[in-house]
Amino acid sequence: MTAALQPPLPSHPVLRLRLAPDGPPRSIDGAWWPRSYDLLAELPRLLAGLPREWGHVTNVTVNGATWAAGPGRIFVADQVVRLRRNVAASAPHTVVLLAPGRGRWDLLVVPPDTTEEAAEPLMAAAADAIGGGSPWAPDPIPPG
Template identity: 80%
Template sequence: MTTALQPPLPSLPVLRLRLAPRGGMPRPIDGAWWPRSYDLLAELPQLLAGLPRAWGHITSATVNGTTWSAVPGRMLVFNQVVRLSRSLTASAPHTIVLLAPGRGRWDLLVVPPDTTEAAAEPLMAAAVVDQV
């Protein structure tokens, strides 16, 4: 009998995401995401794959237009279309807004990709702390 050895599949980097616990009160920030680049086409599929199933299918994502590289009007993620929008307001330069019809809206702090781990950890922890 012959056994074919196959090289191991490349592993995806660990998703750097922290989500706030679900509570009764709306929050200004629902969590923090620390992507590895500002290439939304490369980063968004991994983010969406790591979200809780309870959030449903994300159909729209809005990012800061001056921060991210080229953002097409939509992209196919896991055989479903996600509309992409660019916001040009300076009010939330480091956030991504995710929408799922009938399920809700989630605003995530985006930690800049070039942030050191020592600086990123406190930012991500602060984003998920209960706010009273």
């Protein structure tokens, strides 16, 4: 019996990010599916994968009830990024990215333990949201 060779695992996991195309303003600019709620591990990967046109993100706001506690700022790619926590019920599954002089982007956060079958349509809907409409119910994760 011969063993099938498996391709090596990537040293850096692929960033699971889907962004809406440039166009009219919208309430959600895309979706991010992190692998954990460890912001110190996940945020550098997210910021490294953003379009260069977005500039340097200096402020990140996450839901404080969802993400693991961390410092008020971290050092990413030779830059300081301020971390803010919000517990607003209106945005429990979002992350807000601010780049001075460039803009603000709100991303849907698909919970890390979501199955691929459930995550894919959420990410597609977030990337396809047009004209400020919201493509999902307040709790984007189906029960069960």
